[in-house]
Amino acid sequence: MIATPTAVALVARREIVERVRERSLWISTGVTIAILAGILILPSALGFGGATKATVATVGPRAEQVVARAHGLQKTFDVALTARPASDDVAARKLVADGDADVAVLRGGRALAAAQDADDAVIAAVQAGSQAARGASIPPPLPVERAGDSGASDRRGIAFVAVVILYGQLLGYGFWVASGVVEEKSTRVVELLLSAITPRQLLAGKVIGIGVLGISQLLVIGLVGAAVGAATGQLDVTGDLVSAVGVVLAWFVLGFLLYSCAFAVAGALVARQEEVQSVTAPLTILVVASFFLSFGALDDPDSSLARVLSFVPPSAPMVMPVRQIAGNVTASEMLVAIVLTLVAAAALIALAARVYGAAVMRTGSRVTLRTVWRGSG
Amino acid sequence: MLELDDLRRRYGETVALDGLSFAVGPGQLFGFVGPNGAGKTTAMRIVLGVLEPDGGGVRWNGHPVDAAARARFGYMPEERGLYPKMRVADQLVHLARLHGVSAADARAAAGEWLERLGLAEVAGRRTETLSLGNQQRAQLGAALVHDPELLVLDEPFSGLDPVGVDVLSEVLRERARAGVPVVFSSHQLELVERLCDAVAIVRGGRVVASGPVAELRARRGGRRWRVELAGASDAWLRDVAAASVVHRDNGAVVVELAPDADEQALLDAARRAGRVRRFAPEEPTLAELFREAVA
Numbered sequence: 001m002i003a004t005p006t007a008v009a010l011v012a013r014r015e016i017v018e019r020v021r022e023r024s025l026w027i028s029t030g031v032t033i034a035i036l037a038g039i040l041i042l043p044s045a046l047g048f049g050g051a052t053k054a055t056v057a058t059v060g061p062r063a064e065q066v067v068a069r070a071h072g073l074q075k076t077f078d079v080a081l082t083a084r085p086a087s088d089d090v091a092a093r094k095l096v097a098d099g100d101a102d103v104a105v106l107r108g109g110r111a112l113a114a115a116q117d118a119d120d121a122v123i124a125a126v127q128a129g130s131q132a133a134r135g136a137s138i139p140p141p142l143p144v145e146r147a148g149d150s151g152a153s154d155r156r157g158i159a160f161v162a163v164v165i166l167y168g169q170l171l172g173y174g175f176w177v178a179s180g181v182v183e184e185k186s187t188r189v190v191e192l193l194l195s196a197i198t199p200r201q202l203l204a205g206k207v208i209g210i211g212v213l214g215i216s217q218l219l220v221i222g223l224v225g226a227a228v229g230a231a232t233g234q235l236d237v238t239g240d241l242v243s244a245v246g247v248v249l250a251w252f253v254l255g256f257l258l259y260s261c262a263f264a265v266a267g268a269l270v271a272r273q274e275e276v277q278s279v280t281a282p283l284t285i286l287v288v289a290s291f292f293l294s295f296g297a298l299d300d301p302d303s304s305l306a307r308v309l310s311f312v313p314p315s316a317p318m319v320m321p322v323r324q325i326a327g328n329v330t331a332s333e334m335l336v337a338i339v340l341t342l343v344a345a346a347a348l349i350a351l352a353a354r355v356y357g358a359a360v361m362r363t364g365s366r367v368t369l370r371t372v373w374r375g376s377g
Numbered sequence: 378m379l380e381l382d383d384l385r386r387r388y389g390e391t392v393a394l395d396g397l398s399f400a401v402g403p404g405q406l407f408g409f410v411g412p413n414g415a416g417k418t419t420a421m422r423i424v425l426g427v428l429e430p431d432g433g434g435v436r437w438n439g440h441p442v443d444a445a446a447r448a449r450f451g452y453m454p455e456e457r458g459l460y461p462k463m464r465v466a467d468q469l470v471h472l473a474r475l476h477g478v479s480a481a482d483a484r485a486a487a488g489e490w491l492e493r494l495g496l497a498e499v500a501g502r503r504t505e506t507l508s509l510g511n512q513q514r515a516q517l518g519a520a521l522v523h524d525p526e527l528l529v530l531d532e533p534f535s536g537l538d539p540v541g542v543d544v545l546s547e548v549l550r551e552r553a554r555a556g557v558p559v560v561f562s563s564h565q566l567e568l569v570e571r572l573c574d575a576v577a578i579v580r581g582g583r584v585v586a587s588g589p590v591a592e593l594r595a596r597r598g599g600r601r602w603r604v605e606l607a608g609a610s611d612a613w614l615r616d617v618a619a620a621s622v623v624h625r626d627n628g629a630v631v632v633e634l635a636p637d638a639d640e641q642a643l644l645d646a647a648r649r650a651g652r653v654r655r656f657a658p659e660e661p662t663l664a665e666l667f668r669e670a671v672a
Contacts, residue, residue: 001445002477010474018463188458192519195425195452196475198444361427 007197011205015180016213028172029217032165036225039161041232052079054102054122057092059085062133063105070129077125109133158244159325160298163318165221166248167291170255170317171284173214174263178280180206181267181360190360199357207260211253218252240325247321254338255317257345259283261352268359270366279366290315294322301327311337313344378402378438379424379527379558385432386419386582393419394430395582401558401575406549408569409562410663411579412671417562418455420579421531424560425452437527448476451525453533455562457516461505465496465515468504469522476523483522490518494544510538517545521552528552530561534568546572570663578670586670593666602640604647605629605655613650617643623659631659 002010019025058064067083074081084101086092092104096113103126104113112130114123184190184202193202222245266279293315297306301323310320310333320337323329358372379401386394394416401407409417422428424435426447437446459468466487473483491500494514499507504515513536520530528549534542549572553559563569569576570590577587586593601623606613611630614620619638623631634640647653661669 001443001448002475007475010471014463014471017467018460022462183460187461188454188456189460190458191422191427191454191456192452192458192472193475194427195450195454196448196472 002197004201007201008205008208011197011202012209012212015206015209019176019210019213025213025217029220032168032217032221033224033228036161036165036221037228040225040229052119052121053082054079054119055082055084055095055100056122056126057084057086057095057101057104059087059089059092059104059106060108062109066105066109066126066130066133068129069132070125073128073132074125077121077128079119079122079125081122081125105130155240155244156298156326158241159301159322162244162248162325163291163294163298163322165218166251166255166318166321167287167294169214169218169252170259171287173210173256174259174283174287175276175280176210177207177260178263178267179273179276180210181264181356182270182273182276185268185270185360186272194361199360200353202360203261203264203352203356207256207264211256211260214252214256215249218249222248244325247324251317251321254341254345258313258317258341258348259287261345261348265352265355265359265369268356269369269372271362275366286314287318290318294318297322298326307333311340313341316341378436379560380436381420381424381433382436383433384420384423384430384435386416386423386428386430392582394423394433396433397579397583398433399577399584399587401560403558404553404556405558405575406553406573407558407560408573408576409560409579410564410566410569410576410667411562415579415671416582417579418531419582421452421455421529421560421562424529425450427454449523449526451520451523451528451530453516453520453530455531457513459504459512459515459519462503464501465504465507465518466491466500468515469518472519473522476525478523486522486524487518490522493548494518509536510541513537514541514544517548521548526557528557528559528561530559532563533561534563534565542568566662566664566667576663578667580671586666590663590666593663594660597661597666597669600634600636601659601661602632602634602643603629603655603657603659604632604643604653606647606650607652607654613646617646619643629655 056067056070058067064083064085067081071081071083084095086095086104089104089106092101092106093113095101096104096115099115102115102118102122105111105126106113109130112123112126184193190202226241226245262283263280266283267276270276270279290309293309296303297309297319300306306319306323306327309315310323310329316337320329320334324334355369355372359367362372380398381400382398384394384397386392397416397420399407409420411417419428423430424442426442426444435442440446463471469487469490470480470483473486474480478486488497488500491497494517496507496511496514496518499511504512507515517530517533520528530549533545533549537545546568549559549561553574573590575587575589576593577584579585586596588596605628611622611625614622614630614632617632619635620632620643623633625631632643634643644653644656647656
């Protein structure tokens with residue numbers, strides 16, 4: 001007989017080694033990283049965010065001088081201007097009318113033409129440039145200070161990405177636990193395993209092995225995501241980001257502890273892979289519901305609904321991280337959520353340990369939780 | 378020495394084991410036979426601790442079987458099962474290690490058994506890609522790889538081709554010679570008869586006959602005789618009151634005598650009827666004993 005830690009380690013090791021060999025793990029990691037990179041890179045590629053870009057049509061050297069002056073002031077107006085010389089005023093108006101330019105400087109710098117949807121800041125920047133070009137001794141524009149917390153929307157964005165990743169990871173890895181249990185049951189290898197080790201050792205090894213894999217995948221995704229973000233300049237690797245990654249990892253562990261044993265028990269109740277979907281449906285619904293509830297918290301992290309949901313164990317692993325990243329959470333609130341989740345996880349682990357052993361050897365039709373609970377005394 | 382003592386087990390209303398007992402000594406090749414549903418698989422699962430009995434117990438070398446003892450047992454379940462996607466060699470190494478074999482020894486033992494079972498060439502392949510016969514051999518490897526002190530095999534011969542049957546028979550004999558008690562169930566009674574030192578015949582969850590095959594035969598007694606007469610009908614038998622015909626084949630007649638009858642009287646009657654070519658005790662086959670026992 002081997003010691004429990006050895007048995008658990010052997011089972012966990014097998015889970016990791018065999019799953020790392022599966023192409024599906026690498027595909028899912030790649031897809032997640034691609035989505036993350038897309039979220040980071042696409043907005044700027046599509047022209048969202050950053051300074052407002054605008055094209056200014058110019059006719060003659062005076063107009064070019066106006067744009068050059070405006071160019072010097074563009075930081076103040078948060079715009080990025082590109083000059084586009086036109087042969088005459090008619091051609092310049094046509095550029096604006098066709099949407100190829102936002103603004104045109106006409107009549108040797110004495111008049112402007114602007115598109116209907118031209119940004120006010122762009123027009124203001126060109127106006128300021130023309131005043132400067134005429135040598136007017138006017139004071140420079142007043143600096144504008146944005147009211148409110150400058151990082152709030154950034155943090156909300158991070159919280160959104162965090163909860164999407166947490167949701168995918170908890171659901172995906174929970175499902176892996178369930179289908180892994182069913183695989184052993186449907187192939188009957190479980191009988192051979194249980195002639196060597198106990199059901200609890202098998203359950204613990206499976207959950208720990210798959211959990212370690214889940215954490216590792218998160219770390220890889222986090223590191224690659226941060227590297228891509230930093231390399232493309234779309235992401236400042238700030239304290240906000242680093243602590244968000246930590247929050248996601250911590251809540252994955254807590255959430256996985258909570259959900260994985262429940263998924264294992266669900267898997268033990270059925271005998272065929274085809275039944276995994278239906279037997280895990282209640283758990284899947286719970287995870288999906290928590291995911292959608294976390295959107296409410298994303299909107300208003302400190303609403304009373306979000307506060308309550310961040311303490312209740314089924315939704316805490318997805319709502320609390322949102323509040324931690326995007327809202328204001330006191331240390332004691334965080335502690336309460338963690339303790340409540342751990343207590344619920346401990347209760348589920350105890351239930352799983354009792355039920356799994358009784359259910360996993362039953363073959364044939366699906367068994368009910370009540371039957372195995374009674375039969376496992 | 379493995380002892381099953383008064384094992385009882387029900388599944389709901391169905392009685393699977395109803396006081397089943399037998400013992401297997403060191404180095405004994407023990408056949409476990411009985412009709413489907415007689416309780417063979419249930420008994421084996423209880424020995425391996427995969428199932429709990431409602432009553433009775435299993436002893437190994439005089440002590441109730443515990444997890445430490447079970448780790449030294451080798452088991453082949455009736456419903457075969459290995460990880461389909463795992464490589465054959467990895468699978469054996471993993472199972473050996475779960476039984477407490479060190480990593481290096483597990484690799485060495487897996488290599489040896491794969492070689493011996495003719496699986497060396499497919500050692501690196503996923504188990505699901507093997508032919509059914511080879512999967513069966515891999516399953517046997519899984520039962521043997523940790524050098525068990527007791528072998529419990531549920532229908533190990535089913536699904537094997539004749540070469541596989543020979544390989545398995547030789548492995549079981551060799552294990553028994555090494556002092557390992559080997560218990561296996563089978564419906565192939567000729568095979569059991571050829572291979573086993575002793576058998577237990579079960580019906581309805583209890584042993585209806587057990588012991589060495591020769592002893593079982595002797596217990597029924599040498600009451601059947603095969604008589605072959607040159608050119609005579611069976612009319613002479615009417616004069617032997619204590620004899621009844623069991624069956625005829627190839628000009629011979631198999632006769633069963635009443636328990637207290639004298640076979641010499643039968644022989645004298647035969648000699649009066651014609652030239653006796655052959656007069657020999659008719660040994661019942663295991664199949665016959667089986668049919669009588671479970672009838």
